[in-house]
Amino acid sequence: MKFINFAVVKFSACIVMGILAAHFFPTTTISAYLVLPLLFGVLILWFYNRKQLIETTYFGIAAYLCFFAIGYCNYQIRLPHFQAEHFSHILNANDDFKIIQLKITEVLKPDTYNTKYFSTVNAIQGEAATGKILLQISKDSSNTSFSVDDILLVYGAISKIPEPLNPHQFDYSEYMKSLSVYGQIKISEKEIVHTTTGRKTLFGIAQNFRSTIVSKLQKTELQSNERAIIQALVLGEKKDIDTDLYNAYAAAGAVHILAVSGLHVGILYLVLAFLLKPFLQIKYGAFLHALVIVLLLWGFALLSGLSPSVTRAVTMFSFFAVAKLLNRETNSINTLFLSFLTLLLINPLWLFQVGFQLSFLAVFFIVWLQPLFYKVGFSKYTVVRKIWGIITVTLCAQIGVLPLSLYYFHQFPGLFLLTNIVVLPLLTVLMCGGILIVILAALQMLPHWLAQAYNAVIESLNNFITWVSVQDEFLFKSIHFSEVKVLGAYILIIAVALFFKKMKYRKLMVSLLAFAVFITIYIFEEYRTSNNQLVVFQKNKQTLIGYKNGKKLIVYKSDTISSSSEIYPIKSFKTAVNSTAYSEELLPKVFQYKRKTILVLDSLAVFPTHKKVHTIILTHSPKVNLNRLIDSLQPKQIIADGSNYFTYVTRWEKSCKLKKLPFCHTAKQGAFPID
Structure with a gap:
């Protein structure tokens, strides 16, 4: 069918x-x-x-x-506009600090300066309110950590999550909206008026149970990096993974094993189905077999904190278990979409989360294409079949997620196949062993030899991943891939797959047409991104001006000692505009762009007095009489970047307002493109 x-x-x-x-x-x-x-x-x-x-x-x-x-x-x-008591209706732009009652719903990974939590608003100034916010508490002022379901009475102001100030940057505010988070509050410990423990919720019990297990794991002989991996594999807890180690997994194409998802739940499902086979020999055994598997899967989800990724995966495999009970295992696509439909009915915002998109695409292409790939290399030898099965599953999953991965992450790990051939067979052992270690650690019965053995296995895995990640020639970075290319790529993949499933002349023509469409999109994108641009970027305490001429990007800066090509905000901008050549030069004092004279005025405050300019860029807080400068050079607009003191900028803004001259401060208004 x-x-x-x-x-x-x-x-x-x-x-x-x-x-x-x-x-x-x-x-x-x-x-x-x-x-x-x-x-x-x-x-x-x-x-x-x-x-x-x-x-x-x-x-x-x-x-x-x-x-x-x-x-x-x-x-x-689910939008704030349709929630009568949402905090956004109670607050306004001129609101001062208020007494706000919050309930912690999730503990997040802290940054350098703050501990972070998701929390719901219960009341503002005694008035009932709803809505989810990001709570940030300064580390310098507090050593106290809070748990899920704790209730805090704080004195503060809810503000909007800022949008990106540079073009083509990751939009953290949009990401937060996909999680139903529409505001943030930043406080110190002295602004916490009162704390108490609220009524326990299932999610809170799960989170606190996981925190208890993590604290007991920390008392074992497992090393920090190895312990962080087992916490990610079994508990879905990625906060303790070292940044360099996480980047190594990403570069090796193995980052998917660090997030409890469909892969982990699928392995657990197969293991449980095998171990519980004796149930099938008794009366009503098939029903008990499916029931126990579903209950244990949800127990695993509870153990891993009921994170969205594991909840999605367990829901999907619960449908598979029920479908198998009803003898509908051949209808895997139908079962997959039934779980997809159910999850979107529960929370439609999941549709915009990267993990949700990638997990379902990977499973869909595995279920749809893997049988076709498997037939091609079928062998009578068991070992060859097993290895070929791993290769086909990896290839199908990679084909399914490749366009979207290139769009979101702009890189492709060329050694992903080697990585998965080594990691996937080992993952079953790691999962089963990890669950055993977590249970024994929770009961404080973990033997020394088992901890040492598991630690050695994880250490070997980390060493292999690190070795793969440093093979830079096989890691393709900064790949430009737009939304249109994603659409064209999926049209091409589906057309070609349908042709190979059943070769017909008409399907061949459709495949060739899809290929022609993709080539057309590629040519159009090359043309679209070949225009010239001049952008004054926003970066605190620095001056960065980017000039894109065709495919070449030149960044003007105060010094060229250290490269800015791989740091914020240049890295993502360079990829987004499809730049293939990059260089850095010293910031000129005066230059021309589209027949417009642009003056860069730095701390020396030296400027020509004999000619007019179109744009003045103020950098590094020059001590200059701006009114006299405007009268002398008669500019059309003035730009102050992020390297200036705010007191200076405030004074300059007032002067420009009196002169009715356009003024832009990149720290407030974001990067400024000069047309």
């Missing part, structure tokens, strides 16, 4: 289109008035069609519209 005939796939597509429509074209009024008539219409048409041999077209159209409307409304009701 072709997967496109499955109704659940079509309904999932309608849900997705409804969510995307609500995301890109939101309305100010809820559309429930549309859903109810559609549901009523579908019900009437179902009663009419249930005795018909062939269903009418109207029934199908109404059903699809109904699911589209459900997706649209389900997304809309």
Whole structure:
């Protein structure tokens, strides 16, 4: 049966289109008035069609519209605009500090200066409120750590999460919105008025249980790096992984094993299915077999803190277990999309999370393409079949996630196949051994020899990953891949896959057409990114001016001792504009761009007095009489970058306002492109 005939796939597509429509074209009024008539219409048409041999077209159209409307409304009701008590309705831009009651919902990885938590707002100045915020507590002022379900009474002000100040940078505010976080609060310990323990929640119990296990693991003989890996593998706890080690896993193409996801749950599912086979020999054994597996999977999810990734994976494999119980194992695509549909109904915001997208794409392409790949290299030798099975699974998953990975991460690990051939067989041992070690550590019964043995295995794995990651010639970085290229790549992959599944002339023509479309997109992107640009970047205490001429990017800076090509904000900008040549030069005092004279005024405050300029860029806080400078040079606009003192900038802004002259401060308004 072709997967496109499955109704659940079509309904999932309608849900997705409804969510995307609500995301890109939101309305100010809820559309429930549309859903109810559609549901009523579908019900009437179902009663009419249930005795018909062939269903009418109207029934199908109404059903699809109904699911589209459900997706649209389900997304809309989660926006602050449709939540009457959301904190954004109570606060306004001029609000001073207020007494705010918060409840901790998740402990995050701290940064250099702050401990971080997700928390919900319970009340503001005694008035009931809702909404999720990012809570940051200064490390210098507090050594106290808080747990999930703790309630804090704080004195502070909720502010918006700032948007990126440079072009093509990671938008942290949009990422937070995908987690339903629409504000942040920064406080010190002295601004915490009172703390107490709130009513326990299932998520809180899971998080606190995981924290208890982590603290007991820290008392074992496991080394820090090895302990961090076992915490990631079994508990979904990645906070303690060293940054260099995490980057090594990413460069080696093995970062997926550090996040509890479908891969880990799938391994656990297969192990449990094998160990519980004796259940199948008794009466109602198939039911007990599926029930115990599902319960143990959810127990594992609870053990790993009920993180979104593991919750998604366990939900998906729970559907697989139920499908197998009903003898529907051949309908894997249908089962996969049923879990996909269910999860989007639970939380439509998951659709915009990278982990959600990559996990479902990987599983979809494995289920869809792996049987085709497996037939090609089938062997009568068991060892060869096992190795070929690992290779085909890895290739199918990589094909499925490659376009999206290039779009999000702009790099491709060339040795991913070697890494996975070594890691995947070992992962089953690591998972089973890790669960055993966690249980024994929690019971304080972990023997010395087992801890040492497991530590040696993880250390060997880390050494192998580190060796792979330093093979720089096989790591392709800074790959430009836009949204249009992603779409074109998936059209090409699907067209070619359909052709190889059943070779027909028409499918060959479709594949060639898809290839032509992708080449056209590639040529168009090359043309689109070949334009010239001049940008004054925002970077605190530094001056960076980027000049893009075709494919070449020149960065002007005060010194060229250290390279800026791989640091913020140049790295992502260089990739986004598809620059293939890069250089750095000393910042000129005066230069021309599109027949416009641009003056860069630094701390020496030396400027020509005999000619007019179009733009003045103020850097490193020059001590200059700006009014006299404006009268002398008659500029059209003035820009102050992030290297200037704020007191100077405030004074300059007032002068420009009096002169009715456009003024831009990059620290407030972001990077400034000069046209």
